[in-house]
Each structure stands twice: as C-alpha cells, then as structure tokens.
Amino acid sequence: MNNRIDQEVVPLRTLYSGEKIPCMGLGTFGSDKYGADMVSESVYGAIKYGYRLIDCAAVYQNEDRIGMVLQRLFAEKEVERKELFITSKVWNDMHGEGQVLKSCQKSLMDLRLDYLDLYFVHWPFPNYHAPGCSGDSRNPDSRPFSVEEFMGVWRQCEELVEKGLVRYIGMSNMTIPKLEAVLPLCRIQPAALEMELHPSFQQPELFDYARKHDILPIGYCPIGSPSRPERDRTAEDVSDTQLPAVVQAAKAHQVHPAVICLKWAVQRGQVPIPFSVKEAQYIANLKCAAEDPLTAEEMEAIRGEDKNCRLVKGQVFLWEGAEGWEDLWDPAGVIVTK
Numbered sequence: 001m002n003n004r005i006d007q008e009v010v011p012l013r014t015l016y017s018g019e020k021i022p023c024m025g026l027g028t029f030g031s032d033k034y035g036a037d038m039v040s041e042s043v044y045g046a047i048k049y050g051y052r053l054i055d056c057a058a059v060y061q062n063e064d065r066i067g068m069v070l071q072r073l074f075a076e077k078e079v080e081r082k083e084l085f086i087t088s089k090v091w092n093d094m095h096g097e098g099q100v101l102k103s104c105q106k107s108l109m110d111l112r113l114d115y116l117d118l119y120f121v122h123w124p125f126p127n128y129h130a131p132g133c134s135g136d137s138r139n140p141d142s143r144p145f146s147v148e149e150f151m152g153v154w155r156q157c158e159e160l161v162e163k164g165l166v167r168y169i170g171m172s173n174m175t176i177p178k179l180e181a182v183l184p185l186c187r188i189q190p191a192a193l194e195m196e197l198h199p200s201f202q203q204p205e206l207f208d209y210a211r212k213h214d215i216l217p218i219g220y221c222p223i224g225s226p227s228r229p230e231r232d233r234t235a236e237d238v239s240d241t242q243l244p245a246v247v248q249a250a251k252a253h254q255v256h257p258a259v260i261c262l263k264w265a266v267q268r269g270q271v272p273i274p275f276s277v278k279e280a281q282y283i284a285n286l287k288c289a290a291e292d293p294l295t296a297e298e299m300e301a302i303r304g305e306d307k308n309c310r311l312v313k314g315q316v317f318l319w320e321g322a323e324g325w326e327d328l329w330d331p332a333g334v335i336v337t338k
Ligand SMILES: NC(=O)c1ccc[n+]([C@@H]2O[C@H](COP(=O)([O-])OP(=O)(O)OC[C@H]3O[C@@H](n4cnc5c(N)ncnc54)[C@H](OP(=O)(O)O)[C@@H]3O)[C@@H](O)[C@H]2O)c1
Pocket: 026, 027, 028, 029, 030, 031, 055, 056, 122, 172, 173, 194, 195, 219, 220, 221, 222, 223, 224, 225, 226, 227, 228, 256, 258, 259, 273, 274, 275, 276, 277, 278, 280, 281, 282, 284, 285, 312
C-alpha cells in the first residue's frame, strides 16, 4: 500500500496527564458478522496506513488474532510498540475479586503485549451474556448497579496501573448519576469514558460532564453501527447516514455520509472509533479527520439532528424486576437500584 497518512496531519486529543493521543481509532468488534481473521487483517492494514489507536476487548473474541498481526507489524518494523495506543476491556463475567487481573493478563497474552495503554470496565454491572446471544436472552443472576461492587472492580483496575500492566484506566457505558457516585471514590481517575456517540445520539449532558471532569469521551458506534447485531436493532432506530443534515453535508463535501459522521465527531472533540474491514473505508475514515472540515453551519445543522436514539440499549443485561432497558441508564437522573 503506497497510501499512508502523515502522522503530522492527524489531529491529537489530550488526556488528563497531558499525554496526546490520536483523534480517531479503529474499532474491532466484528458485530457477530466479521470473523477474527477479517478484523485482524483490517488492524494490520489500518496501522500500516497510519492508525495508532486500536480499540480491543476480550469479549470481541479476536484479541489473539490481533496479537499476531501486532507481532507481524513489529517484526516488519512498520511501527514500534510505544507509537501505538492499545485499549482493551474487562468483560462483565470477570468482575469478581482477583478476576480483573486474570482478565487483563489474558488480554496481554492474547495481544502479545507487555502493557495496555488503557483498560476499560466494559459495563458497570457483573451481568453476563454469552457472545452472539439473542436480544431476549436474560441471565437470572443479573443485578442492578451497585457502587460497592463497581468500586471493587475499579480498585482492581487501579492495582493494574500500580503493577505497570496498564497505563490508564477507563469506564464505559456509564451515566452521570453513576459517575457522580463513583468519581469521588476513585484513587486513580478514569482517563476516558467510552460511550455511544453519533449524530442521532449525542448525549450532550454526559459528553459535557466528562469533559468538565477531564475525562476524554471516546465515541462508539460513530456511524450508527449499520452492521450491528440483530439484538441491537429496533423499528424506532434512526439511520445516521440518512439524516438530512448529514446527507446534505456529504453532497457538499462529496464524501459518503459515514465520513460526515466522523468529521462531525472529530470536530466536536470526541475520539470516534469507527469499525471497518474494508480498506477503502478505513482509509477514508482517518483521512477525513485531516482535511476539508465541516463548516460551523454544518456542525450546527448536525447538532440539530440529535434524536436521543440509543442503539446499544443493553437489554440483555437487565435484571429480574427491571421495567425495561431504560433502567440500565438511570432515566430519572438517579441510580436505579430496585
Ligand atoms: N464500549 C462498548 O460497549 C462498545 C459498544 C459497541 C461498540 N464499541 C466499539 O466501537 C467500535 C465501533 O462501533 P461499531 O462497529 O458498532 O459501529 P460503527 O463504527 O458506527 O459502524 C461500523 C460500520 O460502518 C460502516 N462503515 C465504516 N466506515 C464506512 C465508510 N467510510 N463508508 C461507508 N460505511 C462505512 C461499515 O459497514 P459495512 O460493514 O456494512 O461496510 C462498518 O461495519 C466497535 O468496533 C467497538 O470497538 C464499544
């Protein structure tokens, strides 16, 4: 591939420590549609092109394959470990005492790395569902959020930093009430908050809250996850690439509407982590962050497209007695504990 982006032109974002990281990363969740080989080959091609941030997770079941391509890239001297920013996440079935260390060690072994740059608590509950499960599957052991249980997980994450296994720790799928409850108890603050963010789901309050607390918002499903699993689809869902302001900007800039979603995300200040196994797509995605920005009017028009349309509702994590998926997200502004 003679097509490589110059690192100098990729905008950067700043973590609370002052360290800079790229304004965009590559997602690696194959959505039960793309297998580990395809996803890891896209990681290989994307890093060769110039991606430096890769968003991994144990539950995506492809870290071992990604580890193989990372080794290949190091052996070929394409990139050095210290140039990359690799994230992973502890899955919900590994929250118990001593389990977080085991989970992190497994991810390190699979990814063939000595350390992770950022390690997330994937979901703030120990509620487990098997990869690839159907949308109506429920685990009878599921329970609501508990500050005490969550802090048990967070303390284990803090120990990973102290042991030098991870450089930063982060939270994912949180709400303001949950953050309000746990942030004062953290010895090491979260560096990032991974949250669903796309034009039809902008979460302005949570986004502002994170930034105010020096927590970098990392936006998942930045294109509205058009290939998401069936369990995450409902009739009410909006397609981000069909929103009028997105389509209009795509025409004006002569790019795919997906690319407009990413330009908007980068210019707003979140770090989108789009997924793609298609070379032309992942190249276009990173490239768009470095050229031809949206105008202030286009940014404002896209801001007006927010429909509060959450795609990853998380219903498979519901506990007995919960009224609906909304309970996972503290709809009344207080932690749902019933
Ligand atoms: N923390 C969490 O709980 C959580 C939850 C969900 C996701 N994530 C992370 O976020 C990442 C991204 O989310 P996602 O994969 O669900 O959704 P996404 O990035 O919004 O959508 C990915 C899909 O968009 C299409 N696409 C990508 N680039 C395109 C382009 N330039 N032109 C046209 N279409 C394009 C592709 O569809 P086709 O395949 O049809 O071409 C691709 O499969 C995941 O991979 C994962 O790393 C984290």
